[in-house]
Amino acid sequence: MSKYIILLMVSVTMIEHYRSTSSIIPSQLLEDKTMSLHNLGTISDRTTFNNRVTALVDPLDSLQFSLARAGNLNIGVSGLRQNVRLQLFRSSSSGLTRIGSSNYRGTTPESLNFRGLQRGQYVAQIQLLAPGRTPYRMRLSRQLINDVIAEERTWNSVNTNLSAYQGTLGTADTSDMFRLNLGADTPLSLTLTGALNTARLRLVKDNNNNGFIDSGEVLASSPAGNLEKSLNIRNLFRGTYYVQVCGSTNAPYTLGMAPQSNFAVREFDLGTLGNTIVTRTGSVHDFNTSDIYSFTLADSRHVSLALTGFAGDPDLRIARDANGNGLIETPEMISYSSRRQAGIDESITLNHLAAGTYLVQVTQHAGTSNYTMRLSTGYPTDLLPTEYDLGVINGTQTLSQYIGSGMYYQNAADNIRFTLNSTRSVNLTLSGLSCDIDLRLVHDANNNGVVDTGEVLGSSANGSDGAEWIAQSLPAGTYFAQVYRWMSHADDSNYNFSVSTGDWYSSNLTDAGIIGEARYFDTRNYSRRYEVMTILRAAKDYGNIDGAELTDLRTFVNGQSTTMPDYVHNLAYKVVNSNPANQWWTGGASTRTSLGNLYAGATADHLEKLIGKWFLGLDHPTAASTTTYRYTSGALFQNGIAYQDVVQGGLGDCYFCASIAGTAFRNPSTIQNMFIDNGDGTFTVRFYNNGVADYVTVDRYLPSTAAGGRYYMAWGGGLYNNTGNELWAALAEKAYAQVNESGWLGRGDSSNTYAALDGGTLSAISHVTGLSNTGYLPLSSSEIISAHNNNRIVYFSDGGHAYTLVGYSPTLGYQIYNPHGTTSWYSWAQVQATFVRWGYSGVRIPGAV
Template sequence: MSISNKDNTLRGARNLGRLGTRRINGYVGSRDRIDFAKFTLGEVRELSLSIGRIANRASSARITLRDARGAIIRSFNTGRRNITFRDDFGPGTYFIGIQQIKGEVNYKITAAARPTEPGERLDTARDLGVLTGTSIVSEAVGTTDPSDIYKFTINDVGNLQARVNSISAGSRVELIRDLNNNGLIDSGEVIASEVDSFAPFQPSIVTDLPQGTYYVRVSPSNPSNSTQYELTLVNTPFGGSPPPDPGNILATARNLGAVAGTVTAREYVGVLDGLDAYRFTLNDLSNIQVSVQATSTNTQIQLVRDVNGNGLIDNGEVIVSETNFSSTNLSRFTQDLPAGTYFITVASRNASASTLYELNLVATPFGGNGQPDPGNLLSSARNLGPVAGTVNVKEYVGVIDGLDAYRFTLNDISNVQINVQATSTNTEIQLVRDINGNGLIDNGEVIASDTNFSSTNLSQITRDLPVGTYFITVASRTASASTLYQMSLVATPFGGNGQPDPGSTIPTARNIGVLSNTFLAKEHVSVNVDPSDFYQFTLNSTANLQARVQGTSGNTIIELIRDSNGNGLVDSGELIRSDTNFGSSYLSSFIQNGLAAGTYFFRVTPRPGVATNYTVDFALV
């Protein structure tokens, strides 16, 4: 037998590689006092060493098993009988040392590593490592070995199939998760269990699981029976989202960040994880579509806004929820939303059922103007400033924000058109003048309103208005519905002369002085904003008077008055002439001949329900 001193140290040890079964033959004695061999274990294995007997009584050697640092784990002395050692060891590097004690020793050692015997406790379970596909093991359970426990890990949410094919008797298979990591199988830690006491003895479990470490226990269905069996574990990864798992409260929700497109998450919810919470932010008014496609059971999904920021879902903070009861396992909703931070929660509809799911969140920005949300009171209305053209606004109104208020000013008599085009539901719009300036919408202060009941979702108001400050309010027609909308405000100035509005009484009439030729003015009258205009003029001699009022949006009543008693009122007998047009021309006019010298008043009032701008002219003819 050749003799080598190269393996006399740990550094020069004969390398056996990853140990399966190897025979180590060699010599130690006066010419080579010590040999070392090195091997590795990739996972927990049952290691056995068989040391052949030494026939010569005058010869003996010491056999040692050492760890990676060279520390002795076990030690044996050879003798005239075979020595067998067997124990479980974890992954790592090990050394076998053979050292002469006396004489010349020709040694024969068999080293073998095999899977450990499945234990009956979690801490002695046979570790199958990371399960990425299919793992098959064959063992036996019965009266002398009442149960076998296997440990495995899955690194992705997935579907697990655990099937036992028993040979001669029924068996039970149980899926376990040591939730508190105490090494014991406590109440509630058996996730699923199946037993088959009748041929062909094939109990199986199929369930969806999150990432983690699990155990499978196999035992006979009757403790007095024994059987060989084959255990097949099949893990089908779902391609889940990277860890960590979404939290189950708002405070620990997975943050999806600012969303303006599509975000997808693939996760698990069910027995082991009752709820998943996601947080996302919208930096613009948006329409969102949320769909959850489950694989095994229906889900309940909710859209939440934590209004008070306390991390809890309080009464009134669930904007919308959806639970699917059909076989499609698809839950979904569509909602218009203002900018802000929101949460989505996903739960299994049945607390005792588990499922994998894919969440799709699609946010489509509406292109808002980026200003702070319009207030919901006149006092906090968004100020659009003086308007003499077109102003466009994109906003949201609905469950979260029940009313939007806008303020604008007209520096000239104008025709105003208000269009509100909603995306998802009809709106109710109002044109308001806060006559008493108290910041409230009091009786008689709503000039016009419109509510659309059709599928066009378009509400419109067209109105002639005098100079002044006004408000527009926009609300969803249904308090439980939300919508994005675009409001277009178009103000077309009428070209008034910029003078103060004619008064609505004789004492406050606009005095145009001595009428010697033609007087022309553009003004406005309406029932609830400016109910009448008075003009005062003087004739220095008898004359023929022509008066005309051309309305733009409706008919007017015109009257020629002389306040004979000077009391500032229109008394009986003081009305000289009047005219009212009932046609579509909106022109009221008359000619009064032989009007004596003196002071007169001309009054313009709208017909009932009319608001109109108008052009008035007096001429001597």
Template structure:
């Protein structure tokens, strides 16, 4: 039974439209427990000024500026409708405030379809902001829970006139910087600005002061997008471009949220050094001249023209970079003589010997914007006297050895080996080994070795033997990088043997994947062919594609590149600015556990096959070894296959064949020129760095050998050094792919 604390319903306890709660006292305790809530009829509900359906909606009429209405919704009046007209495209806003319970609001079109809703929880105010065209609309205020009074405000303002290309804000001719402040949001999603550029100009745009996410686009006169900036959140936006004379638009637009903004537009006249014919004229280059400038998105190229009056040693340095810029040395026709393309903000440099003539230095953006300092230097080369024919060496008088050498044992051995006037590779190996008697090379022995090398012209000695002997007796940067070290008075016999192994026996093999295995077969099998080339697991397409072209067009250059030493080693010749340099390789090559090649293939399959043809694999291995000497690759390269990943074909032509080169993007050539090159015996290659996403079967970031032209279907055959997935492309396709064509000048 209930005790005397039980409460029955008392209407005086109930607010308008509220519920009463029945409480029951637990007979076993003095606490009260809630039995539940029950909806009770409302008493004396307020007058309803707004209708409960669209048909009975409160008629606001044509909405201009702001109109405000007070009413209530609750259990006895769940909906209030308001109808209003908009006569012109307008920015519309609605607010529902003064809530003591949860009410929501919707914006409906003339058919009752919901355009937008606001459904914040509890007593939080509601709001809607949008853009409306002319027509009839409804605002529906409705109860979610509880009963509440409310204040409804409706507002329209005519849509700004800068929301389309046709109604863009006219800036006029843009010179210098002009700034504008405005806002974009749900009620004004686009702002357009039209401006003119009178002459080719560097253009920049900045959008700042954002409190929400707005973006910006640069459009051409037809509304086509030239560039966009779409940073997230309230991050500022910017665009930098080079524009030709004409009409343009800047479009500022809402991504999400509403925000004020500040827009700055700047145009400055484009520098005149952006092409060969407008290059900055340096004049005749003598000594060093330096220049400071910048390259970036708005000024991608700077050209400098200069003359060299006589045969000169030329050097160029590009320093002070904060982003990635590169440099090229061009001939008078714009053909690439040499380039430097270090990554990031690493300085660039080029060193070449130039004959008299006109040249260009091209500084260009790779990524980002950067200031730079460019230094150009030319020093005349002393005239080379006409060489006097060297007579066939005659045996050196015996007293020469005793008069010029110090160590008795070296005197005896050398005079014996050179009795016929010759010092061969094997002779020099014997002399070097003899010098390490007593397990150390003393000062006299070291002096004698250097004396023999410096007087090598007295003997009949192969050029490769002279060069390699000098690397042992004197120095080479590869000695120190390999940790063997240069020879010195006190060097051990172990160090001497390591130097002999490195330079004469090919035992200093490049760091590689797989396992080194002795490979059977011959240096050449049935002549040379481009089809001998199969690239392996290192990114040296530029190198092996060039080897393929040399094999096809000038096979004797490959044959003369190698000297078979008769002891399963081969001396391999390269050219450093036209001067021969050499390394020695042995038959050991990296293999997989299957016995096949890790790197360049040798055609016969397993390393045990006698049908293997070794020249490509050995030339690749030699190039990897050469990298440690510092001149063929970067100045910090190591003796490794990884060191030869990435490069350009014209560099290989100069370093392997010793020939001058040319390099042009296809767009700067014509079809007849390329056909003539194909039909010549010039080394001919093409590389692609702008062909991402093409559907022609051409691999981007890859080099090919151009081996043939098919006049019937007018296609050029591009041999892939992978040995498969070759491509046949027309001239127009080659131009569209922006192929970079590089070839030997002879």
């Protein structure tokens, strides 16, 4: 190694801890210093030089080189075992002028990066600042963006840190590099804030370990010009990576890091939204999983966002960094759109968004998505993303969705796309509403995704929760039905939408609400009870039931009887047509009030009472004044069905108790099929009127004593809140009291009261089973035995109380159940002494007398 003696007036006074970004140091006279001088020639692209410096021997290496043209210069020194200082001097006839210096603690690599250096001669110096010696490797490059890898800090994990590093890019420091060692695969989000727009943020992997950033080694890079920068990587494999901040001079910055993309970074600032639609394009993929846009509202506005044109699966959300902490936290999310369906766009529509600054984030869920994003403040929304696509309409298609707010979710409009292959007469309905939701029909003639002048073909904007209806003849083409909340409303509503080219409903009905609800439920394989109740309630959408609505209800119930279960049609018929029981409403009170059949002009409350009476069991019978209706726990059946389940209470309805006990003994399946559990705490109960099924509904509320026990029919378990209660017998008794009001039981008192059931005959057998009965007969041992052996329900009367036969033995005699809860054996003599008449189900058995 050549040795030179050079006079240099640059004395070391202290160790610098950061790269110098100060002004150029004036030329100084040279002093005697021992150093090594190396000539690197002209630096035109990349150059690498390896050497060592040793304390007391040659602690200072000088590397002389020239630049043939003005431009950038990047220098990095790595492979250190001791602390060194890197300095760069410009050489001139008057001496050396220091233009940059870098000195980090310990063995951290040193680097200098310059923009716009003049052509001429330069000297780079490596000065050892510790005992011993150290090798080093110097890399030089003339690239515009620094491609020399020399990290100034190392991280060994990814943790959420909004200010993982704070630094400043300067004249001699246009690039900072950070090493990231990952011991396991991890997602990564990086943010760069505070820097000038020209700064860049890059993620690099030195695949060939040559210390330079080669082609293909930049995994992700933020565009220059963004207000703030971010990189969001779906998954980084374990290994070593480099994070680079480069670009502007005199730009303080903050570098943030996290394993998830929830930084509130304003990558793209859209400014203050006015009345013009803002359109931007972008792409999210594995190495850019998130784009964030910021916009400002000067006052409260309606805001619509649409994300279209993508092939992958992106998501869309809008948020506000309310606490200014630089993170999008869960409570700060206003709404999101994540449909997860190919060919379906993402969209958010908000009413009355307050003045302020907001963030819109487009994130990758799967795949690569080149997208177009539009923002608008128009009302109704003038954006036409395809949120739902019903395809080609040939007949009827329906859709049920929601307008309103939820947990971190708001949506004030939906766009529903459909297609016609030929000119058709089309009608659209919107029903099932609970607030003011409107409907309009749009044809995007120029296919630009925006509602332009002349593209709204029709609209329906009825007030309150009224149903909407649009009917038009349309040529072949693609159309949008736009469902949107009226501007002054903030309420929520489910809705049922239908579009049809013709069906039974539009041919036979006229009311939009009834047509819409009937159509929707006709396409679903649900239990028809709930659906029919909803259709009936559709007539309440404008308050009173008008003549057209009443006609439609009757047409629907009568015309669609074959599509409903028999019990549903039976109950609906009573609601919309007539039944003697409709005259009164009792509701468990001691006195009843006038109600009446449904009529044109009837109030919504009138209709609701009829629905409650027949479908919900709300018209409770009048009970004893000392009782209280309580919701009764338990199951309909416990451990099967047995005649012992029937235990008469404080009511003289032994004839009914004996009839259902005998039925439970002979045909338990009849008892089981007598009840339909509606799944909502109600049961529809079947009786027979001259062999024809008739139905009534009861709920779980049963009369109880002050102590909470049963007052009428026993329910088996004890107090009303005992989960071991068995309810079928008590519910059957309650239902019998309710159906009595229809008048066909043939009782003198046909009121909806328990007391009206006091006293009766074996005709109750026919009411429960649908079978005929023999009427009362004189006692005959042979016929009794024959009836028993033929599986008939056998009924005994002692003249004031009813019993049922549950067994016969030639040696033991007749086993008879008393509905008070006892079973006894009777000899024939005892039977004759106790009972005065009897009868059984069905016709008399020939030859049994």
